[in-house]
Amino acid sequence: xxxxxxxxxxxxxxxxxxxxxxxWHYRELLGFLLWRDVRIRYAQTILGGLxxxxxxLLAMAIFTALFxxxxxxxxxxxxxxxxxxxGLTAWxxxxxxxxxxxxxLIGNQQLIxxxxxxxxxxxxxxxxxxVLDFAVNLVIVAGMMVYYRWPLSAGxxxxxxxxxxxxxxxxxxxxxxxxxxxxxxDVKYAVPFFVQLGLFVTPVIYSLAAVPERFHLVLGxxxxxxxxxxxxxxxxxxxxxxxxxxxxxxxxxxxxxxxxYLFRRxxxxxxxxx
Amino acid sequence: MGGPAIIxxxxxxxxxRLGITRAPFDNLREALFRGLxxxxxxxxxxxxxxxxxxxxxxWALRDLSxxxxxxxVVGIIGANGAGKSTLLKILSRITDPTEGTVRxxxxxxxxxxxxxxxxxxxxxxxxxxxxxxxLGMRKxxxxxxxxxxVDFAEMAAFLDTPVKRYSSGMYVRLAFAVAAHLDPEILIVxxxxxxxxxxxxRKCLGKMGEVSRGGRTVLFVSHNMAxxxxxxxxxxxxxxxxxxxxxxxxxxxxxxxxxxxxxGPGAESHSTDLSRAGTRPPQFRPALRRLELFTAGGAPLSAxxxxxxxxxxxxxxxxxxxxxxxxxxxRFDDLLGQRILAVNTxxxxxxxxxxxxxxxxxxxxxxxxxxxxxxxxxRVALLVGNTxxxxxxxxxxxxxxxxxxxxTGRMPRTGTFVVPHRWSLR
Numbered sequence: 001x002x003x004x005x006x007x008x009x010x011x012x013x014x015x016x017x018x019x020x021x022x023x024w025h026y027r028e029l030l031g032f033l034l035w036r037d038v039r040i041r042y043a044q045t046i047l048g049g050l051x052x053x054x055x056x057l058l059a060m061a062i063f064t065a066l067f068x069x070x071x072x073x074x075x076x077x078x079x080x081x082x083x084x085x086x087g088l089t090a091w092x093x094x095x096x097x098x099x100x101x102x103x104x105l106i107g108n109q110q111l112i113x114x115x116x117x118x119x120x121x122x123x124x125x126x127x128x129x130x131v132l133d134f135a136v137n138l139v140i141v142a143g144m145m146v147y148y149r150w151p152l153s154a155g156x157x158x159x160x161x162x163x164x165x166x167x168x169x170x171x172x173x174x175x176x177x178x179x180x181x182x183x184x185x186d187v188k189y190a191v192p193f194f195v196q197l198g199l200f201v202t203p204v205i206y207s208l209a210a211v212p213e214r215f216h217l218v219l220g221x222x223x224x225x226x227x228x229x230x231x232x233x234x235x236x237x238x239x240x241x242x243x244x245x246x247x248x249x250x251x252x253x254x255x256x257x258x259x260x261y262l263f264r265r266x267x268x269x270x271x272x273x274x
Numbered sequence: 275m276g277g278p279a280i281i282x283x284x285x286x287x288x289x290x291r292l293g294i295t296r297a298p299f300d301n302l303r304e305a306l307f308r309g310l311x312x313x314x315x316x317x318x319x320x321x322x323x324x325x326x327x328x329x330x331x332x333w334a335l336r337d338l339s340x341x342x343x344x345x346x347v348v349g350i351i352g353a354n355g356a357g358k359s360t361l362l363k364i365l366s367r368i369t370d371p372t373e374g375t376v377r378x379x380x381x382x383x384x385x386x387x388x389x390x391x392x393x394x395x396x397x398x399x400x401x402x403x404x405x406x407x408x409l410g411m412r413k414x415x416x417x418x419x420x421x422x423x424v425d426f427a428e429m430a431a432f433l434d435t436p437v438k439r440y441s442s443g444m445y446v447r448l449a450f451a452v453a454a455h456l457d458p459e460i461l462i463v464x465x466x467x468x469x470x471x472x473x474x475x476r477k478c479l480g481k482m483g484e485v486s487r488g489g490r491t492v493l494f495v496s497h498n499m500a501x502x503x504x505x506x507x508x509x510x511x512x513x514x515x516x517x518x519x520x521x522x523x524x525x526x527x528x529x530x531x532x533x534x535x536x537x538g539p540g541a542e543s544h545s546t547d548l549s550r551a552g553t554r555p556p557q558f559r560p561a562l563r564r565l566e567l568f569t570a571g572g573a574p575l576s577a578x579x580x581x582x583x584x585x586x587x588x589x590x591x592x593x594x595x596x597x598x599x600x601x602x603x604x605r606f607d608d609l610l611g612q613r614i615l616a617v618n619t620x621x622x623x624x625x626x627x628x629x630x631x632x633x634x635x636x637x638x639x640x641x642x643x644x645x646x647x648x649x650x651x652x653r654v655a656l657l658v659g660n661t662x663x664x665x666x667x668x669x670x671x672x673x674x675x676x677x678x679x680x681x682t683g684r685m686p687r688t689g690t691f692v693v694p695h696r697w698s699l700r
Contacts, residue, residue: 006377008378009365009371032407033404036396036400039400110387111390112368115386116367272369
């Protein structure tokens, strides 16, 4: 009955990337964890899934009243509410997903200390659970475009690529924060603060057009700068600043690779320190 | 043994770095002061650690080598802290070894807990799928066994109820039902049978027996020696992280019961210091101070008490706040881990309680301790309002020696108790 598979357990040393083949093997479990996270997120709330749209809609209303009407901030073409909402859709996905990913390992310590599976599934499922909210918000975007009679641009074919880059950035940052948080609980206090600040260094409220050219390269280091720009270009035909988008995409990729290596290195001791 | 090795463990070691324990903050000023200093201290610690000679390192497992043949059912025995759980965690890949190699040739499932991954907000049905997936089942496998799992748990009516509304018994039944339908080549089971009601425990033991007769390789950890002897053919005894015995279960159990580690603390004195006892579960802060035992005529009782002898225990403890709703209990367990007898202030209708804070002494008298000859572990607990606030497991050992209890020179060789009794002919 003994099968041909032989598993060798040994101390692991040095840097290794996450075993992608193993992740693929456990894809069903990823699905179950993701589905669990979706199911329990809005359990015992009155509004339930509506929370997914309440957050960006309220933020959009406040931004429009405060920054657009009162402070006079302009969009780079489309009506300001539409402009702000597209940015918020991406930003809120990113901020919710990385916060959930950062807290995910601590929230699942029972699983980690009692059963084996690739640990990366936990933060990845936490991130994946917000993709649903994101998709719902894209539907709202479509509704708003109809309402404002804003034509769909041909750039929409790039939308899947934009989503992919956003997921790469989110997974990279999420894995890094999750791994660090397991060892150093400082992360728990730092994340909410940096998420708040992040909104201001991402062109959600304002357009990059309003920022002096010489700051563009610095802002591009924030992966979400390029993602928001790319979303606006593909959905609303805002002018695209390709250098910034390219820079952010490159940073996203670097973050993901770094996240995969760092997570793998730190995951060995998760069960001991968590 | 026979058959090829399905698990090979070679020179396996695991060390933990002991955390640096610091005194709790005494006041707000100190807390603030230390909070400000913490980053600097953490930095010096990190730097020092790299050069540290390893004095704060604990070896949970040391140089373990053994192999398990296909189809073997192996019981792992040892006192708390002997390294049983660490071994299972390494075999289940939850934690990495520090040194050594393990080779596993087959699909392995481990059951270190029942209901791992259960989420209280999800329904029974959802949790069967989630738990099954966490334990390594494919969705198609869960689909195929779903009805059998529900039947085994006997709870078809509650499938669509969130498990947070389940009683703890129902919860355990469902969790075990999922686990019982795993179909691995190697099964690793930690002390999971200690939960649930008696009837269900028996059903689980039956299922385990079925599993082991099915030619499957099983590694089983339990404190219940009767279960180990009943289920396992081969026993491993761990002591202080080392493998000290590897042989038949019967011999392993005998070895364990006779070994010095099983003899326990305070073997020579009638008095045991409970405030620093190493057998206090980590969640408790010491409130129990001292246990003193006496026998007939007030003589100190250090080790042996005759069957039917007078027994007096004096338990000294401290109450943080004045209260009258405290209780003290002493439990007698045999060395196989079976609970034999419990005495408790709550059981005595004549016990006069009064409100009290600070140090107190509770005295328990048993006019005639009618346990049969053998060794017993005493577990002492302090309760306030029915909640245990301090427990010392295995506080000390007591040996009951044969006596002429019945006045006939005869003593039963089996059983747990002697009781006065009369016979007559008609």
